[in-house]
Amino acid sequence: MIELRTKEIYRFLGYRNITPTPEIDERIRLCVEKMQAAAAPRCFYRKFSISQTAPDITHIAGLTIRSKNLYKNLQGCDEAYMFAATVGLGIDQLIKRSEVTSIMDAAIYQAAGAEMVEAFADSEMQKLRAQEEERSYRLRPRYSPGYGDLPLALQTDFARILDMQKWCGISLTDTLLMVPSKSITAFIGCVKFEPDERSSLDSPMTIPAGSSENDEAYLADVVNPLEATGLSAKESTGSEKICRNSLPETSCTHCSMASDCMYRHC
Amino acid sequence: MRKNILERLGKEWIFFDGGTGSILQSKGLQPGELPETWNLTHQEDIIDLHLGYLNAGSHIFNTNTFGANRLKYPDNLDEIVSAAVGLAKEARRRSGREDDSYIALDIGPTGKLLKPMGDLSFDDAVDIFAEVVRIGAREGADLVLIETMNDSYEAKAAVLAAKENCDLPVLITCVFDASGKMLTGGTPESTVAMLEGLGVDALGTNCSLGPEQMIPIVERLVKAAHVPVLVNPNAGLPKSVDGNTVYDVDAEAFAGFMRTIAEIGATGLGGCCGTTPEYIKKEIEAVTSLPFRAPVPENHTVISSFSQVVEIGGVAKPVIIGERINPTGKKRFKQALIEHDIDYIVDQGLQQEDAGAHVLDVNVGSPEIDETELIDEVITRLQSVLALPLQIDTSDPAAMERALRHYNGKALINSVNGKEEVMHQIFPLVKKYGGVIVGLALDEDGIPDTADGRIRIAKKIYDTAASYGIRKEDVVIDGLCMTISSDPRSALVTLETIRRIRDELHGTSILGVSNISFGLPARELVNSYFFAMALQNGLSCAIINPNNQAMMQAYRSFCALTAQDENFMDFIGAYQNYKTPEKRVSEAVDNCRARVLDALGISAGDLKFSGSPLGNGSKSQANASASAQSSNGNSSSGGSSEGKAGKTRLMEAIERGMAGPAAEATKEALRSRDALDIINQDLIPALDTVGQGFEKGTIFLPQLLMAADAAKTAFSVVKESMAGVQQEVKGKVILATVKGDIHDIGKNIVKVLLENYGYDVIDLGKDVPPEAVVETAISQDVKLVGLSALMTTTVVNMEETIRQLREKKPDCRIAVGGAVMTQDYADKIGADCYGRDAMTTVRYADELCEKGLL
Structure with missing residues (x-):
């Protein structure tokens, strides 16, 4: 069972500091009960070494990605996970059904489903964190394609590199939406720390158990991709911000995009 | 001379091959590289792969075409599949097993999920599979093996495509998780019912699990099936070690489990991810030492949905x-x-x-x-x-x-x-x-x-x-x-x-x-x-x-x-809460009496009972229920048809989001009042009170939607009473989630609200092409279109829809909404209204309506 935080469900429902009525709490409880029975959480990840070259370029898993937000998120890391998690199609089926019977239930499933996949991803990350801790690495907060200036177009690379359909049952639509809808893909950076400097440098305070550094500092200030990039919807989806040529120094000459490629090395 | 495989399946042990991916990776295939390209670039490696399994003793071996379809190979599908069959033939020739081995045209999932959850239509899926089947059959495959299907609907599309486009035997294996479910909910029983109905020659399971975890699934398949059962497990469960995927069951143990699986009644056996020729060789040794025995099928009458079976007759x-x-x-x-x-x-x-x-x-x-x-x-x-x-x-x-x-x-x-x-x-x-x-x-x-x-x-x-x-x-x-x-x-x-x-x-x-x-x-x-x-x-x-x-x-x-x-x-x-008809009538009478007394301002305690034959429910009970209702955090009494604040019971029921009472109150009101009057005097004003609260920030979305649900229930009662009568509407509104977008909850919320406010909503659904929106707007002369798009990729299609609407239906107003949409961007792409929340579109429609623009 995945523990859901009621506060977060309220937040996804557009909470406005109003105490929900007992009726609403009861409906949320009933919906969550059905969701727990319908959920089929699955998760898969692989770790890659990364490198960064200014300005704003990150190299990982044969990809060269131009993104200020990702650059900042992974700064100082020498490895990063590519991570995918889902709570399964059962939640989508509940949403679909309740759209006919009760739009309120549909909204609750939608909100609680979002919280469910977040909570599941958090709990899986917690396990990774414990492993990494042992070899003196700590984890950065998750950073997902489609947030801020990190191109949504990376979804196809996640799907391919993690073989997401096989390992998680996540597939993509032509428009890069994930199915099941309650799914997450993300980079998770690993940064080395000296055993005696657990609580220095990045954050002056002692790090509470279970948390990494000061997470906020590594997330985007503006998450909406249209606002973050100031580009059109098409441009902000960002295919041209990714080079998938894994060996640029030898193959740029063969690449059809080479003439106006911002990554071109030769 | 090679016997037809159908003369052998289910009559002797038939062995399949094992994994492909891990072997090709050991030969240098990069993670994320498409393995089928090797049919053109690494032909000897592919032949070598087949030879490994042929030499191990596999009867049926798969062409390297798992992911070969036009979605992944738009330009050279024919070349890829033809080469794959050719390489399989060459391997068989070299192995000297022309007479007792069979080339299976391997067909894996399209990689897309079918509608309604995904965006691939069933008919397109059939087309995609059909293309591969035709090429493989033309090139001389001996049978079609559809495998690793994790959605029953896609499995059906693949089987139909195979049956309609070749005369070869069709075998299929699906993926079940440890709880015995497919990704989209199918069970062994529901899958068997559907696939046997479609006429497959053998069926079973592969991938996802190791042989041990598959045992309960195999038992269920064998019990349900009339055709031979095939089992191709992974070499255990995958683990990530130093960035590589490894499996936890070795060849010896694998063979032991496969022997158990054969004893249960599977007659076609092989392997999947992580298994190698060594696994298959050991499996063959272990299984062939058993006397062949095919299970006797049980007769039962079964129908199924995607996830449930219903048995008819028998026990x-x-x-x-x-x-x-x-x-x-x-x-x-x-x-x-x-x-x-x-x-x-x-x-x-x-x-x-x-x-x-x-x-x-x-x-x-x-x-x-x-x-x-x-x-x-x-x-x-x-x-x-x-x-x-x-x-x-x-x-x-x-x-x-x-x-x-x-x-x-x-x-x-x-x-x-x-x-x-x-x-x-x-x-x-x-x-x-x-x-x-x-x-x-x-x-x-x-x-x-x-x-x-x-x-x-x-x-x-x-x-x-x-x-x-x-x-x-x-x-x-x-x-x-x-x-x-x-x-x-x-x-x-x-x-x-x-x-x-x-x-x-x-x-x-x-x-x-x-x-x-x-x-x-x-x-x-x-x-x-x-x-x-x-x-x-x-x-x-x-x-x-x-x-x-x-x-x-x-x-x-x-x-x-x-x-x-x-x-x-x-x-x-x-x-368990059954009440006799007498009891139900007497309670109804008591309730009714309590309401009348309450409306007249008389306390039930003041009355003397005259010993009515039906009113034998206790006074105190009637009283208690009336006071319980009025103490529900609302100043007016729930029992009266008109509360103290001038609100009818219907209005209160809607404001408090109580669907059952709203329906009851509507039925009662319909006895004395005109339907239109109820809508205009009660329904809409009540909803509006809630809507205003939402806009002011004093209530939040679930409360608004709860009221909307209650209003919807009340509406359906009104509608039922007016069936067949032409109804007045304020105006027509088209709602659509744009092409490529499959999430339509936002649009559906707006739809419920607009309908509650008396608009005739033409809901085009989700994944709607721009042309369909334009065509409907023109043909039905609609003056307001609401569009929803979730992500940047689908906002692109929203822009296109707006462009086409402006060109072909210039008098049409457009409201837009969705997760990444902003006021700025809505302006930039030429929308007339940015629907920031659930109520905005309703208010915009009202505004147009008042100006006579709808």
Whole structure:
């Protein structure tokens, strides 16, 4: 069972500091009960070494990605996970059904489903964190394609590199939406720390158990991709911000995009 | 000379090959690189891969075409698949096993999820698979192996494509997780029912699990299947070690588990991810030491949805088939058909499911509509929201074929009869798509008036079905129910027919029960008693209205009395709060009295009772319930029809989001008031109070939606009362989630609100192409379009839709909304209104309406 935080469900429902009525709490409880029975959480990840070259370029898993937000998120890391998690199609089926019977239930499933996949991803990350801790690495907060200036177009690379359909049952639509809808893909950076400097440098305070550094500092200030990039919807989806040529120094000459490629090395 | 593989499958141990990916990776395939490209670039490596398995002893080995389809290889699919078959042939030649090995054209999933959850249409999926099948068959594959299917609907598309495009044997294996479910919910039983119906030659499971975890799934497959069962597990469960995927079962242990799996009854065995020729070699040694034994199939009559099976006859409980999705004699339903109100129809289905139906009959035949299109749409919608198997009920063979093609399971099909012409029209469809067919015991000479005559026709139907290869288990005989008012002996004939179908023919039966009382008063009395009698005489399926209390009481009592309700769970679940009719009436009277007294401002305690025969409920109880209602955090009394703040009960029910009371209050109001008056004076003002609260920030979304749900319920009561009457609307609004976007909850919230406010919403659904929006706006002269798009990728399609609307329907206003949308961006792409929240579009529509622009 995945523990859901009621506060977060309220937040996804557009909470406005109003105490929900007992009726609403009861409906949320009933919906969550059905969701727990319908959920089929699955998760898969692989770790890659990364490198960064200014300005704003990150190299990982044969990809060269131009993104200020990702650059900042992974700064100082020498490895990063590519991570995918889902709570399964059962939640989508509940949403679909309740759209006919009760739009309120549909909204609750939608909100609680979002919280469910977040909570599941958090709990899986917690396990990774414990492993990494042992070899003196700590984890950065998750950073997902489609947030801020990190191109949504990376979804196809996640799907391919993690073989997401096989390992998680996540597939993509032509428009890069994930199915099941309650799914997450993300980079998770690993940064080395000296055993005696657990609580220095990045954050002056002692790090509470279970948390990494000061997470906020590594997330985007503006998450909406249209606002973050100031580009059109098409441009902000960002295919041209990714080079998938894994060996640029030898193959740029063969690449059809080479003439106006911002990554071109030769 | 090579024997046909069908002469060997299920008659001796047949071995498949093992994993491909891990072997190719060891030969240098990069993670994320498409393995099928190696058919062109690393031909010797592919031959080597096949040789490994051929030398290990595999009978059936797969071409390297798992991911070969036009989505991944738009430019060179033919070349990739042709090369793959060629390499397999070359490997077989080199191995010297020309005579006893078989090339399987390997077909994996498309990589996309089918509609309605995903964005690939069923017909497109069939096309994609068909293309691969045609190339592989042309190049000389010996059979088609469809594998790693994790969605039953996609599996159906692949099997149909194979059957329609080649004559090769078709084998299929699906993926189940440890709980025995496919990704989209299918179980071993539901999958077997559907795939056998489609005529596969063998079926089974592969991938996802190791052999040990597969054992319970194999047991279920073997029990359900009539065709040979195939099992190709992974080499255990995957683990990530230093960035590589490794599996935890070695070849020796793998072979041991496979021996167990063979003992359970699987007769085709191989391996999947992580297995190598060594695994297959050891597996062959372990299994061939067992004497070959094929399991004896069990006969049962089974229908299925994408995730559930319902068994008919045998030891199974009698099956309730809900009859409400049918326009006969229902004004409101006919209206829904004409107005294309699919939600209403779907809701009828959901209500029957809640009432206890096991199967839903679907009949949308009506002279005013295109039945083929509509039954297709209704079936598709129903199977996207509920998991009950469906009975496809139509007399139009074209409509039946379309429905069967798009049905995600093995349907109950209604119907054929003993007429030669009808049987020859319908049985080929049953054979092709699978299903359990209802055979009416009538023929060219009409309905026999004796059981002898009906039994004779039943035999004719069985025999003709058998000549098409349809098993007797897949035929259910309708003994025919004719009203006793025209022939007093008709019930006796029907009951005798039912009994003899069971005892003499050893078959299963079905009846449309309620016909029996046609023309009589108090029909539910006759119906429910006849129903119990029919059940006692062996009726297997009853088509009834499950919302009718008397019928379900008869059914549940019968099951309880005949030891078919374990621990009386169903009975107790339904009736633990049962009240006798007298008690219900007396409570209703008490409630009513309390409300009247309350409205008059008299305390019930002040009154003396005159000993009314019905009013024997206690005064204090009536009092308590009235005061409990009025203490519910609201100043006015819940019991009165007009509360102290000048609010009607209906208004209060809506404001507090109570659907049940809202419906009750509406029914009551309709007795004395005009429907339009109720809408304008109560419904909309109440909703508006809530809407304003939402806009001011004093209530939050769930409260708004709860009120919207209550208003919707009240509306449906009003609508029911006005069925057939032309209704006034404020204006038409088109709502659509744009092309490529499959999440439409935001749009659906806006839809419910707009409808509540009296707008006629034309809901085009999700994934709607720009052209469809424009066409509808023009053809119906709609002046307001609401578009929703979730992500940047679909905002692009929103921009295109706006561009086309501006060009072709310039007087149309456009409101937009969605997760990444902003006011700035809405302005930039030329929208007239940015719907920041649920209420904005309603207010915008009202504004246009006031200006007379809608």
